[in-house]
Amino acid sequence: MSTPQSSGKSSGMFSPMTMLVLVLVGVISFTGLAVLSAYAPELRxxxxxxxxxxxxxxxxxxxxxxxxxxxxxxxxxxxxxxxxxxxxxxxxxxxxxxxxxxxxxxxxxxxxxxxxxxxxxxxxxxxxxxxxxxxxxxxxxxxxxxxxxxxxxxxxxxxxxxxxxxxxxxxxxxxxxxxxxxxxxxxxxxxxxxxxxxxxxxxxxxxxxxxxxxxxxxxxxxxxxxxxxxxxxxxxxxxxxxxxxxxxxxxxxxxxxxxFKRTRSLMRLILEPPLVGATLVAAALALLAGAQAFARFGPPLRSRRAVALGKAALADNTAGLVRLARREHRMAPLYARLIQASAARAIGAPRGLDELELEAFLDRVSRIVGATHTYSALAERARAASPSDLMAVARDLHTWKQELIRGRQ
The missing domain is CATH 3.40.50 (Rossmann fold)
Incomplete structure (x- = not known):
């Protein structure tokens, strides 16, 4: 039994800008309070x-x-x-x-x-x-x-x-x-x-x-x-x-x-020369670290299951095995034939055609419906594809199939 997940973007109670303003106001207020506390005897x-x-x-x-x-x-x-x-x-x-x-x-x-x-x-x-x-x-x-x-x-x-x-x-x-x-x-x-x-x-x-x-x-x-x-x-x-x-x-x-005696304190010591330079450097480093943390990290990621379930998990595991074996480029011709068979069924191609006849039939349909590519050209690209070309070939095959289906309908 799977746990239903809420759809849409998760929204918090406060926007990031509001949280940033609150943090800045808090830091400035605390710093002012610390300085005033350190110099309270002199301010009386x-x-x-x-x-x-x-x-x-x-x-x-x-x-x-x-x-x-x-x-x-x-x-x-x-x-x-x-x-x-x-x-x-x-x-x-x-x-x-x-x-x-x-x-x-x-x-x-x-x-x-x-x-x-x-x-x-x-x-x-x-x-x-x-x-x-x-x-x-x-x-x-x-x-x-x-x-x-x-x-x-x-x-x-x-x-x-x-x-x-x-x-x-x-x-x-x-x-x-x-x-x-x-x-x-x-x-x-x-x-x-x-x-x-x-x-x-x-x-x-x-x-x-x-x-x-x-x-x-x-x-x-x-x-x-x-x-x-x-x-x-x-x-x-x-x-x-x-x-x-x-x-x-x-x-x-x-x-x-x-x-009304001026008392020595650690806060006064770090706010006066010669240590005030080190204090300013430390404050600047803290400010830069906070700015980097705010810019780097976005909204918190949703928690995921330790062991994924369903088709997506099966596909991820299969892809991981193929990647581990370094056989990604061998999958392109097989994916092209899979798209060919799916497109032939979708447009009602005649049965009993061999591979060359089916390829020629799909090319004619592609020209009739005005598809961007022909199947023969895409199949050739799939056979010569490198690992870096796989996503582009797969995207073009999917687009070609959708164009045939819409043109046929």
């Missing part, structure tokens, strides 16, 4: 209201970084290792209260370091993204806890209540900057510190620890966005940074303390 704006150089809130330092850039000063927001050009620049650390002590040992930095002590406790604004609402100042112990133990030993942080206008000066009495208004201004006292800037009362606002190039600013309102809301505050902030850095050296704002 960081405008979360924190006390760092990416924040534009009142307690952030984004305004100072923007001001220096507009003035043409070299500014760098560091998310990881420093480049060689910034090793001798001024490194500005702006830790928040509650953080671990800031690390001062950095192999990639040999220039001065400025630590800005935290002052304000704040909460995100409910209606404006990036804004904050200040809840008051933190305690002196919390502010000093961000310093390493060696720096905060015997160091005290003093606070003056109310809103005051501060006039900074150098230890030699020379006026510095412009008068600025500070809410609850803070100052430092402690042994082992060298005053760099004082207020009008002689209290230390900016100090350097010993002979190290480590500076501590007692009050962040001299540098944060809140302090730069006036021209006097901006002038004083820029003058303060120029005082403790070499002329022309960059100002580096470190934001790794606030979770």
């Amino acid at each position: 704006k960081g405008d979360d209201g924190g006390g760092h150089a990416l924040s534009r809130s009142s307690v952030g330092f984004g305004a100072l970084s923007r001001l220096l850039s507009l003035m043409g000063e070299p500014v760098l927001t560091s998310r990881g290792d420093l480049p060689t050009s910034a090793e001798e620049g001024l490194l500005v650390l702006t830790p928040s209260a509650g953080m671990s002590p800031v690390p001062l040992e950095r192999n990639d930095h040999i220039g001065p370091t400025l630590i800005v002590l935290p002052k304000w406790m704040s909460t995100p604004h409910p209606k404006h993204r990036g804004w904050v609402t200040t809840l008051g100042g933190n305690e002196a112990g919390q502010a000093l806890s961000v310093l390493p133990a060696a720096l905060r030993k015997d160091l005290k942080l003093n606070e003056a209540g109310g809103r005051r206008t501060i006039r900074l000066r150098r230890p030699n009495g020379e006026a510095f900057g412009a008068p600025v208004t500070i809410q609850a201004s803070r100052t430092l006292t402690g042994p082992g510190w060298t005053p760099v800037l004082l207020d009008q009362n002689g209290a230390t606002v900016l100090a350097m620890h010993g002979d190290s190039w480590t500076y501590v600013l007692a009050d962040p309102d001299y540098l944060d966005t809140q302090g730069l809301k006036t021209a006097e505050g901006a002038l004083t902030a820029v003058a303060m940074l120029n005082l403790i850095r070499d002329e022309g050296s960059p100002v580096v704002f470190d934001v790794t303390l606030h979770g």
Whole structure:
């Protein structure tokens, strides 16, 4: 019992072009997702209201970084290792209260370091993204806890209540900057510190620890966005940074303390020099292999029986045996005689004719009906046929037979 096969061309649910478009969209989407995931830390704006150089809130330092850039000063927001050009620049650390002590040992930095002590406790604004609402100042112990133990030993942080206008000066009495208004201004006292800037009362606002190039600013309102809301505050902030850095050296704002550190990953490694060339070559090879596979393979073939059944299988097996014996050319004269007998029966040729008489009769009929060939010519071709001529001879014999039958009818 044979299994019935469906006739006609098999049709799939989607066309090849639709499948190609879906594959391309999937590949492009996956590639975009992988690249965005690899560079996600760099793509974060960081405008979360924190006390760092990416924040534009009142307690952030984004305004100072923007001001220096507009003035043409070299500014760098560091998310990881420093480049060689910034090793001798001024490194500005702006830790928040509650953080671990800031690390001062950095192999990639040999220039001065400025630590800005935290002052304000704040909460995100409910209606404006990036804004904050200040809840008051933190305690002196919390502010000093961000310093390493060696720096905060015997160091005290003093606070003056109310809103005051501060006039900074150098230890030699020379006026510095412009008068600025500070809410609850803070100052430092402690042994082992060298005053760099004082207020009008002689209290230390900016100090350097010993002979190290480590500076501590007692009050962040001299540098944060809140302090730069006036021209006097901006002038004083820029003058303060120029005082403790070499002329022309960059100002580096470190934001790794606030979770914006650039992390190393395998995906970033293959997308950056020197491995990006190998990545592009691999992608091109994959694209070419996919194009070749799509162009080479068509619709899937129908599954066939391991052992064929019916007349077709018998004919295939017989043809295989003849081909194996290399006797294909010997079959042409026999096939011509088979076509001759079939055509004679179909047109009603007289019986009792010998081979030559039957051949002459078929030639006369061929000329009468206007056939393309005569049988005698086709028989001669069959007797002289080579293996490469078999298909042409067989096709012409079949055509000749059909022409005789139609002409006779």
